[in-house]
Structures are given as C-alpha cells and as structure tokens.
Amino acid sequence: MYRTYWIAWGGLLALTVTMVVLDQTPLPRSTFIALMLGAMLVKAGVILGYFMHLRFERWALVAAVVLGLPINAAILYVLIAPDALRIFDMMAAP
Amino acid sequence: MAVETLVRPLPHHPPATSPATTEVTLPLPLGAAWRKTMMWAFIITDGLLFAGFLASYGYARLMAVRWPPQQEVFSVAYLAAMTFVLITSSATMACAVEAARAGRWNAVTRLVGLTIAGGATFLGMQAYEWWHVIGEGATLTRNSWGDASFGSYFFLLTGFHGTHVLTGLIVLAVTAGHTAHRASSAEGVEVAGLYWHFVDLVWVFIFTLFYLV
Numbered sequence: 001m002y003r004t005y006w007i008a009w010g011g012l013l014a015l016t017v018t019m020v021v022l023d024q025t026p027l028p029r030s031t032f033i034a035l036m037l038g039a040m041l042v043k044a045g046v047i048l049g050y051f052m053h054l055r056f057e058r059w060a061l062v063a064a065v066v067l068g069l070p071i072n073a074a075i076l077y078v079l080i081a082p083d084a085l086r087i088f089d090m091m092a093a094p
Numbered sequence: 095m096a097v098e099t100l101v102r103p104l105p106h107h108p109p110a111t112s113p114a115t116t117e118v119t120l121p122l123p124l125g126a127a128w129r130k131t132m133m134w135a136f137i138i139t140d141g142l143l144f145a146g147f148l149a150s151y152g153y154a155r156l157m158a159v160r161w162p163p164q165q166e167v168f169s170v171a172y173l174a175a176m177t178f179v180l181i182t183s184s185a186t187m188a189c190a191v192e193a194a195r196a197g198r199w200n201a202v203t204r205l206v207g208l209t210i211a212g213g214a215t216f217l218g219m220q221a222y223e224w225w226h227v228i229g230e231g232a233t234l235t236r237n238s239w240g241d242a243s244f245g246s247y248f249f250l251l252t253g254f255h256g257t258h259v260l261t262g263l264i265v266l267a268v269t270a271g272h273t274a275h276r277a278s279s280a281e282g283v284e285v286a287g288l289y290w291h292f293v294d295l296v297w298v299f300i301f302t303l304f305y306l307v
Contacts (some may be wrong), residue, residue, distance in 0.1 A: 001196070002189045009185035013178065020174045023306050024164075033307055040302035044295055051188045051291040059123030061134060069138050073145035077152070084153035091157075094160075 010048040015039050100300045137292045140258075144296050146302055147251055153305070154243045162239030164305050173305050176219045177297065183212025185295040187266075187287045194283035199273055202283060206270040209290065213263045221257050224249075251300050258293045265289055 031065050049055040054062055095122050124131050155161055190205035239244040270287040272278035
C-alpha cells in the first residue's frame with residue numbers, strides 16, 4: 001500500500017541526482033536554467049499530486065492551489081517590478 | 095455536495111448516548127474536511143510568503159554586480175544529501191498517513207518517528223551549513239564572495255525554511271504523542287502530513303532557485 005509513495009520518492013531522487021549532474025555539466029546558461037526550472041516543476045508536481053494527494057482531491061481545491069498560488073505569485077512579481085527595476089536607473093544616475 | 099457532520103467523536107471517546115450538542119451539517123466548499131481545507135488555506139498563504147521572498151531574491155540577483163557562483167560557497171553534494179534526507183522524510187510521512195487511514199496506529203507512530211528523525215537530521219545539516227558560512231565571515235550585510243545581498247538572501251531563505259522545519263518537528267512530535275496513545279484521528283495525521291510535505295515543497299524551490307540556478 002506504500003508502493004505509490006516509494007515510486008514517487010524514487011522519481012524525486014532521480015530528478016535530484018539529474019539536477020546535480022547537470023549542474024556539473026557545461027551547458028549554455030539558458031538551457032541549464034530551462035532544464036532546472038522544468039525539473040523543479042516536475043518535482044513540485046510529484047509532491048503535490050502524490051504526497052499531498054492533490055490528484056485525488058476535488059477540482060476546486062486543485063485549482064485553488066495549482067492556479068491560485070502561481071497567479072498570485074506572478075501578480076506579486078509584477079507588482080514589485082517597478083520598484084525593483086527603478087534601482088537600475090538610480091545606479092545609472094551620477 | 096459532500097456533507098460531513100461537524101461533531102465527530104475521536105476514536106477513543108465513544109459517543110455519549112444522548113449528545114449534549116446538536117449536530118449541524120454544512121456543505122464543504124472544497125470537498126475536503128474542514129481542518130484539511132484550513133490547512134490548505136494556510137499552505138497557499140504561506141506559499142505566497144515564500145513566493146514574495148523568491149521574487150525579491152530574483153530582482154536582487156538581477157541587480158547584483160557580482161552574484162557569487164554557488165559552487166564557490168556550497169558543496170552541491172552536501173545539498174543533495176540534505177534534499178535526499180528531506181524527500182525521504184516526506185515519503186515516510188506519506189506512508190504514515192496511509193497507515194492512519196488503515197487504522198494501523200503502531201505503524202503510524204513508527205513512521206512519524208522516522209519522519210521526525212529525518213527532519214531533525216535535515217535541521218542539523220542546515221545548522222552545520224550555517225556554521226560553515228558564518229565561519230567564512232558571512233553576515234546579513236556582507237560576505238567575502240560577492241554581492242552583499244547574497245548573505246541576506248541566504249540567511250533569509252534558509253532561515254525561514256529552517257524555522258518551518260522546526261515548527262513541523264514540533265507538530266510531528268505532538269502528533270506522534272497522540273498516535274502513541276491512540277488519541278489522534280486519521281485526519282489529524284493527514285493535516286500534519288500536509289504541512290510536512292509543504293516544507294519539502296518549499297525546499298524544492300529554494301534548492302533549485304537559490305543553490306543551483
């Protein structure tokens with residue numbers, strides 16, 4: 001009955017090892033970042049879906065987490081942008 | 095729509111023959127029991143806290159004159175070992191939740207105990223990492239590797255995460271105490287498990303965005 005969790009554990013472990021190996025491999029920066037972010041999202045999906053049982057929950061709860069959280073985080077990121085990027089201008093000023 | 099009674103006796107307290115309380119039934123908006131729904135609400139808001147930190151870190155990184163290459167400061171193998179410990183503790187916790195649903199309380203106590211051991215090991219490893227970084231002269235405002243904000247974000251991100259691990263250990267210790275005395279419900283173990291997996295989830299983001307990318 002624990003089989004699913006240990007398969008998920010194996011998957012997470014394999015992804016972590018892959019990420020560490022890629023970290024030691026010379027790769028173009030953009031490829032490296034894309035691979036890392038992809039692996040990160042897959043790992044997050046495995047934890048949410050299997051360990052946190054989100055796969056077996058009602059759609060409303062799944063949407064609140066899988067859509068609500070990233071949308072709110074994206075808004076947060078955009079809202080900080082004007083202030084964060086203004087510092088570039090301040091640094092450029094004499 | 096799923097309906098659940100709000101007044102539910104714990105397994106070791108048999109229901110009184112004439113309950114003093116009136117049973118009220120309410121529809122459950124997300125189809126999950128209330129405690130679980132509230133834990134998810136907490137996880138979403140706490141997730142936003144970390145999203146804010148990571149967004150701020152992202153901009154600091156963009157603005158940094160020289161962001162130190164992580165391999166100069168940290169051992170990736172050591173970080174991978176920390177990740178392994180935390181993922182394993184998450185797996186044992188998932189098994190504990192499954193055992194609680196099956197009513198195998200001895201197994202639950204044992205598995206929660208293993209989860210606590212994993213969490214404590216992770217926290218110890220993090221303490222050693224802090225000791226090492228502080229030993230190299232890093233503070234919140236300066237460090238010898240590069241941009242001054244590197245130290246701030248290292249202590250902020252790993253510190254907040256470590257605090258969550260510590261909180262999780264307290265929650266798990268209380269849960270283990272309850273399950274050992276058969277005083278917990280399967281839902282109680284599940285809610286504690288959700289929090290523990292969330293701590294693991296946050297680490298996945300910190301490990302990738304702060305230590306690797």
